[in-house]
Amino acid sequence: MTHTNKALSSQSFLLLGATLLAWQIVMYCAASYFHIGRPLLNIDYAFILILSFFTPRPISILLFLIVILIDYFMLPVQILPFTRLIDFIYFIGKLEFINRSITFSLAGCIILAITVSIFTMNIAKKSSKLTLILTFNLFIISSAISKTITEESHDNRFYRVANKYFSDSVFLYAYNYRTSGFVSSSNLKNQSLSETKDTRALxxxxxCDLPPENKTLFIxxxxxxxxxxxxxxxxxxKPVNSWILTKGTISFTGLTVEAELKELxxxxxxxxxxxxxxxxxxxxxxxxxxxKLGYKTYSYHAAGSMMYDRHHWYPLAGFEKSTFFDTQKWPARCYSFPGACDKDIAQKIINDIKKPGIALFYWLTLNTHHNYNLKDLKTKTFNCKELDIKNNEICRNAKLQNQFFLILKNIILNLSELEENLTIIIVGDHSPPITNTQAKELYFNTKKVPYIKIKLQHRNTK
Structure with a gap:
């Protein structure tokens, strides 16, 4: 190799590396801005570099564009967790409240992806085979080092990239977690519903065999x-202790949707x-x-309506009006599980309960979901040390639960002028998931969930 050829090879290697690194930084910063997990280096791009040596330019550009689109997709899926492609299509079709700025942003992202694909592949096509191999090897070595010095987080889910690898494959992450047992089970069509033998706190x-006597908020x-x-x-x-009429526990183990089906x-x-x-x-x-007896029925849940197909079965179960993350705009987003914030849902519930007439208001809460993200905690009224809670996960869960009951207290206070009586029933869906099973067994009766009943007697009561 001549001195000129060596210089050209070095320049192309540096230019190609700088281009890829710059794009990785852009994607990483975008993910960080929205509090979304992503490795700093996505090694998927490196594989396209090798393929570009053997494929025509248009094919290389298309493959690079596909990798960018997968990279893109793993960002919003952590905000609205789709378990099936049809759910994504359903959601896009419902975005009647989408505004121009979002439309322009999406168009800009697509144009940027195409531009980056063309620009990068043009550099790759002008680079030598040695340059492509060196760049590829650097990505692969960075991934190996990353997995050697960093442990994968137990908090990884199909809807949350929680690992701290600085170099990894976004495609493989998406594939592994999208084909997990939970996501796969959401595609098993052999559904059979049968009568449960479990006790229903409601x-x-x-x-449940008679018409309601009061307005009912079931949570x-x-x-x-x-x-x-x-x-x-x-x-x-503590925030609602003075209003509690009865309390107890029932035996139950299962998923949230199983608790819903059981109770409702x-x-x-x-x-x-x-x-x-x-x-x-x-x-x-x-x-x-x-x-069917003429009563109004409302439901509220801060996650997307596609989760567990709630947009489909909630109306069948009798809810004539349902509020989800994707049915309107919200002032904020919360993080323990992707969705709106319970405090904002609570305000809508207050407004609906104030409407005249006996009705059922059903609320499935969200912000106390595992991994109990303290970004969702806005209060500091619960002290774990005073109660000798030493496990960090359990402490976070307890703090967020205490915050929920503060939100419930606010609901009660805002309904103090209500003309009708109101019955409030709260029950847990399942024992909180805790990574350390020994700690969980130490603190919880794991096969039981608590419930409480609150009854507000108002001024027109005789």
């Missing part, structure tokens, strides 16, 4: 567990695919029964 506290509280130490539960409930409908599901269920499956659900 029906313990109201007669399934995400990851609210039954503490072995009653002092801890008392401190969590007395049903047990065989899989997590609900898209092909029909009205006959849900004819005995409590909301459906009282809706």
């Amino acid at each position: 029906c313990i506290n109201i007669n 399934i509280n995400e990851s609210w567990g039954d503490y072995k130490d009653p002092k801890t539960q008392e401190e969590i409930l 409908c007395g049903l047990h599901a065989e899989s997590l695919y609900f898209k092909e269920t029909n009205i006959e499956d849900f004819k005995n659900c409590y909301p459906e029964k009282i809706k």
Whole structure:
């Protein structure tokens, strides 16, 4: 190799490396701005460099563009977790509130992706085979070093990139977690709904066979567990303790949607695919029964409506109006699980309950979801040290639970002038997921969930 050729090879190597690194930094900064997980270096791009040596320029550009689009997709999927492609299509079709700035941003991202693909592949096509191999090897070595010096986080989920690898494959991450047992089960179409034998906290506290006597706010509280130490539960409930009429526990283990089906409908599901269920499956659900009697039925959940196909089965279960993350604009986003913030949902619930007439208001909370992200914590009223809670996950969960009951206190205070009586029932969906199972067993009765009942008697009561 001549001195001139060596110089050209060095220049192309530096230019190609600088171009790829610059794009990686742009993507990483975008992810960080939205508090979304992403490795600093995505090694998927390096594989396209090798393929570019053997494929025509248009094919190389297309392959590079596909990698960018996958990189793009793994950002919004952490805000709205789609388990199926059809859910993504459904969501896009519902964005009637999307504004021009978002439209222009999306168009800009596509134009930028195409421009970067063309520019990078033009450099790659002018580079020598040695340059491409060297660049590829640097990416692969960085990935190997990253996995050697950093442990993968146990908090990784299909909807959350929580690992701290500085170099990794975004495509493989997406593939591994999108084909996980949970996501796969949401595609199993052999759904069979049967009557559950589990106790229903809703029906313990109201007669599910009779029309409601009062307005009812029924809340399934995400990851609210039954503490072995009653002092801890008392401190969590402190904001609403003075209003509690009855409290207790029921036995239950299962997923959130299983708790919903059990409480609302007395049903047990065989899989997590609900898209092909029909009205006959849900004819005995409590909301459906009282809706037929002329009562209003509302539901609220801060996550996307596509999760567990709630946009499909909630109406079948009897909810005539449902509020989700994707049904309107929200002033903020929360992080423990992608979605809106419970405090903002609470304000909508207050407004709806103030409307005249007896009705059912069902709220499935969200911000106490694992991994109990302290970005969602806005209060400092719970002290873990005073209650000898030494596990960090359990402490975060307890703090967020205490915050939820502060939100509930605010709901109660805002409804002090309500003309009708209001019954509020809160039950946990399942014992909180905790990474350290020994710590969980130490603090919780893991096969039970708590419930409480609050009844507000108002001024027109005789």
